[in-house]
Amino acid sequence: MSRAGSSEMPPPQPAPDSHSKPYWEHLARGELAIQRCQACREWQFPVLEFCRRCGGALGYEKLCGEGTIYSYLVQHHNVAPGFDALRPYAIALVTPDEAAHVRLAARIVEAAPDEVRIGQRVRVEIVDLAGGDYKLPVFALLADGASSDAVQGGDPPG
Amino acid sequence: MKREAAIVGIGRTAYSRNSGKTTLAMAVEATRNALADAGLSLNDVDGMVAFSTGDSVSTGAVGYALGLDGLYFQSDVAGGGNVAALVMSQAFMAVESGNCDVAVVYRSLNSCSGHRFGTFAGPIQAGGDSQFSAPHGYMVPGQWFAMWARRHMHTYGTSHDDFGAIAVTYRNHAVNNSHAMARSPLTLEEYHDSRWIMEPFHIYDCALEADGACALVVTTRERARDLKHRPVRLLGHVGYTGKAGLNDQWDDMTCMYSAFVAPRLWDRTGLAPSDMDFACLYDCFTYTALATTEDFGFCEKGEAGSFYRSGRATYGGDIVINPHGGLLSEGYIHGLNHHVEAVLQLRGDAGVRQVEEPELCLVSAGAAAYGSALVYAGD
Ligand SMILES: [Zn+2]
Numbered sequence: 001m002s003r004a005g006s007s008e009m010p011p012p013q014p015a016p017d018s019h020s021k022p023y024w025e026h027l028a029r030g031e032l033a034i035q036r037c038q039a040c041r042e043w044q045f046p047v048l049e050f051c052r053r054c055g056g057a058l059g060y061e062k063l064c065g066e067g068t069i070y071s072y073l074v075q076h077h078n079v080a081p082g083f084d085a086l087r088p089y090a091i092a093l094v095t096p097d098e099a100a101h102v103r104l105a106a107r108i109v110e111a112a113p114d115e116v117r118i119g120q121r122v123r124v125e126i127v128d129l130a131g132g133d134y135k136l137p138v139f140a141l142l143a144d145g146a147s148s149d150a151v152q153g154g155d156p157p158g
Numbered sequence: 159m160k161r162e163a164a165i166v167g168i169g170r171t172a173y174s175r176n177s178g179k180t181t182l183a184m185a186v187e188a189t190r191n192a193l194a195d196a197g198l199s200l201n202d203v204d205g206m207v208a209f210s211t212g213d214s215v216s217t218g219a220v221g222y223a224l225g226l227d228g229l230y231f232q233s234d235v236a237g238g239g240n241v242a243a244l245v246m247s248q249a250f251m252a253v254e255s256g257n258c259d260v261a262v263v264y265r266s267l268n269s270c271s272g273h274r275f276g277t278f279a280g281p282i283q284a285g286g287d288s289q290f291s292a293p294h295g296y297m298v299p300g301q302w303f304a305m306w307a308r309r310h311m312h313t314y315g316t317s318h319d320d321f322g323a324i325a326v327t328y329r330n331h332a333v334n335n336s337h338a339m340a341r342s343p344l345t346l347e348e349y350h351d352s353r354w355i356m357e358p359f360h361i362y363d364c365a366l367e368a369d370g371a372c373a374l375v376v377t378t379r380e381r382a383r384d385l386k387h388r389p390v391r392l393l394g395h396v397g398y399t400g401k402a403g404l405n406d407q408w409d410d411m412t413c414m415y416s417a418f419v420a421p422r423l424w425d426r427t428g429l430a431p432s433d434m435d436f437a438c439l440y441d442c443f444t445y446t447a448l449a450t451t452e453d454f455g456f457c458e459k460g461e462a463g464s465f466y467r468s469g470r471a472t473y474g475g476d477i478v479i480n481p482h483g484g485l486l487s488e489g490y491i492h493g494l495n496h497h498v499e500a501v502l503q504l505r506g507d508a509g510v511r512q513v514e515e516p517e518l519c520l521v522s523a524g525a526a527a528y529g530s531a532l533v534y535a536g537d
Pocket of ligand 1: 037038039040041042051052053054055056
C-alpha cells in the first residue's frame with residue numbers, strides 16, 4: 001500500500017469497453033464526442049448500448065466543445081494517484097451547449113481554483129493523460145466567461 | 159388478523175478507529191448483544207438481513223458462525239447508506255408475511271482501519287462509468303456531494319457558517335453520548351479553522367470513519383408483549399433511486415432523493431414533519447443533512463442553516479435532529495446506527511440525551527440521487 005499520488009504512481013487510466021471505445025478514439029483524434037440516438041436525436045452520457053429514451057441505436061457525434069459550469073469542487077485532500085502535485089485542483093461539472101441534461105466531469109486548467117465560478121463559460125482542451133496513450137478532455141475558462149445563470153435555468157428561485 | 163412486526167432488541171460493538179476484529183466477529187458480537195437485549199435466544203433467529211458495499215460479511219456466514227443450522231429468510235443487499243432504511247423495511251416485511259419469525263438486521267464494517275479512500279495498492283484501471291471521471295482525479299463519493307453542496311450555495315446563498323452550524327449542533331449532541339467517537343465540544347471557529355478536504359467541505363463536514371457493528375431484532379408485535387422492552391413499530395417506508403444513482407446527472411442538486419421520498423412518506427403515514435419528536439438524518443456530509451432537513455419539510459428550502467443556528471434542531475427547539483451525534487460525531491456505521499438511536503429514544507433508554515417522551519421519529523438513509531426513509535413509533 002502506498003499513499004495516493006506518490007510520484008511513481010500514474011493517474012487512473014480508462015479501461016474502455018466496446019461501447020465506450022469510440023469516445024476514447026475520438027479524443028485520440030482531438031475530438032470530444034458523446035453518444036447520440038440515431039433515431040430520436042437525444043444526446044446520451046455516460047454510455048449505454050442503446051437509447052434510454054426510445055431504445056434506438058446510438059452513434060458518436062462531436063460536441064462543439066463549449067459549455068457552462070453547473071457546479072465545481074476544489075480538491076485539497078489527496079484521493080487519486082497521480083494528482084498529488086496538482087493539489088489543490090478544481091473539477092467542474094460542465095453542461096455542453098448541445099445537451100442541457102448532460103454533465104461532463106473534468107478538471108479546470110489554466111486558472112487558479114478560486115477563479116472558478118458556477119455559470120462560467122468554458123471550452124474544452126484535449127490533453128495527454130500521463131501514464132499511458134490516452135487523451136483526456138479538460139476545460140479552460142473562456143475569457144468572456146462572465147457568470148450567467150440564464151444559461152443554466154432549472155433551479156427554483158432562491 | 160394481519161401479523162404486525164416490531165423492533166424488540168438492539169445491540170452493538172464499541173465504535174472505534176481500529177477494532178482489531180473481523181467484520182464477522184463484530185457482526186456476531188452485535189447480534190448476540192441485540193438478542194440478549196430483546197430477551198431472545200439464538201435458536202429463535204430464523205431470518206437475517208444485512209447490507210454491504212463488498213466490505214463486510216454475508217448473513218449466511220454470520221448465521222453459521224452463530225451456530226444456526228439455517229435461515230428461512232436471508233437477504234444480503236448490495237448497497238451503501240441509501241439502503242440502511244430499506245433493510246429494516248425488509249425485515250418487517252419478512253416477519254409480517256410469515257417468511258420468518260425473528261429477523262436480525264446488522265451492519266458490520268471497518269470503515270476506518272480497513273480500506274481508506276486515498277490509498278492504492280497499485281495503478282488504477284477505471285472501467286464502467288468511472289472511466290469518465292477517475293482519470294480526472296474525481297473518484298470518491300465526497301466529491302459528488304461537494305458538487306451538490308456548491309450548487310446549493312450558489313442557488314440559495316448557503317454559507318460555510320450554515321454547514322458549520324450542523325457540524326456544531328450534532329457534535330454538541332454527541333457530547334452526551336458515551337458511545338460516540340467524537341465527544342469534545344466543537345466551536346464554529348474550530349470548524350472554520352479546520353483543514354479542507356474538498357471545498358466546500360472541511361474535515362468536520364465529513365462523517366467520522368469508524369470500525370464497528372450494530373444489530374436490531376425484529377419479531378411479531380404479539381411476541382413482543384412477552385419480551386423485555388417497549389417495542390418499536392414501523393409506520394411506513396419509502397425509497398427512491400433517481401438517474402440510476404448517477405449523481406452527476408441529477409437535474410437539481412439543491413434537492414436530494416428526499417424531495418421524492420418525503421411527499422410519499424408523509425402521504426403514506428398520514429403524518430407531517432411537525433409530528434416528529436426527533437429525527438435521525440443520514441449525514442455522510444453536512445450537506446446531506448442540510449438538504450434533507452429541507453426536503454423532509456422541517457424548514458423551508460434554503461433555510462436549513464438558520465434553522466440549525468437558531469437552535470430549532472436541538473433540545474428546546476422544533477425537533478431534535480441526530481441526538482446521538484450522527485455519522486459526523488457518533489461514527490460512520492453506515493446509517494444503521496441511526497436506527498439504534500431511534501429505538502433507544504423511543505424506548506426512553508437514551509439517558510442524559512433522552513428526548514422528552516418521544517412517540518414518533520423519522521430516520522433517513524442515503525444521499526444525493528438515492529436513499530430511503532421511514533417513520534418509527536413507540537408502541
Ligand atoms: Zn432515442
